[in-house]
Amino acid sequence: VVNSPLSASIQLYMVLSLDGCGDRTALEIAQEALAEGVTMLQLREKQAPLREILKQGAQLKALCQQYKVPFIINDRVDVALLLDADGVHVGQDDIPGNEARRLLGPDKIIGISAGTLLEAEWAMSNSADYLGVGPIYTTSTKKDAGSAVGTALIGEITGRWRIPAVGIGGIDPINASEVIHAGADGVAVVSAICSHPDPGYAAKAMLTVVRNALALRPGN
Ligand code: TZP
Numbered sequence: 001v002v003n004s005p006l007s008a009s010i011q012l013y014m015v016l017s018l019d020g021c022g023d024r025t026a027l028e029i030a031q032e033a034l035a036e037g038v039t040m041l042q043l044r045e046k047q048a049p050l051r052e053i054l055k056q057g058a059q060l061k062a063l064c065q066q067y068k069v070p071f072i073i074n075d076r077v078d079v080a081l082l083l084d085a086d087g088v089h090v091g092q093d094d095i096p097g098n099e100a101r102r103l104l105g106p107d108k109i110i111g112i113s114a115g116t117l118l119e120a121e122w123a124m125s126n127s128a129d130y131l132g133v134g135p136i137y138t139t140s141t142k143k144d145a146g147s148a149v150g151t152a153l154i155g156e157i158t159g160r161w162r163i164p165a166v167g168i169g170g171i172d173p174i175n176a177s178e179v180i181h182a183g184a185d186g187v188a189v190v191s192a193i194c195s196h197p198d199p200g201y202a203a204k205a206m207l208t209v210v211r212n213a214l215a216l217r218p219g220n
């Protein structure tokens, strides 16, 4: 838990792929969700040809700029550089944060996933600007996510280190407040927004829950 511009940016962190959007394009979904208050956007595309990622990534970046929201690329530092994205998000088996930092320089955002205290410790020594902690709850969005870690890990991590932390995995408007009460600065979601028939409505509802929970925190 930290009061920084980045902790405000991760309040409602939308993660999307290019294909997992039903009959809607990623750009349409992102536009509707950004209009209703999504605070950060990550393009997490593991399958599409690189030229497609670059093309749609450029459109998503322009959209994020319009809404003054950071645009983050999952895994691929090369894509982040080519698109001049605001940063990357990497997992424990991806390019190490310190190497990403060497390539991206001091001003870009580096997010690192952690599912245990040890992983968080590694991230802390690897240039992380924020941590993605999870999967908090069971999720079918990421097949290799591992089993749910629950909300306690968020508390342990934010109790030990001063770094913005976002919970991810199976988070919806019902359980989002638990994640915030456990110590997260925000929630990162895929299906709660992307798979909702009305992504704008879903984003707005989620942001309300997150902000209400943050407002109840001691010190606010
Ligand atoms: N990393 C850990 S869980 C997860 C990722 C990318 C998937 C989150 O998707 P959803 O639909 O919000 O559970």
Ligand code: MG
Binding pocket: 074, 075, 089, 090, 091, 094
């Ligand atoms: Mg990864």
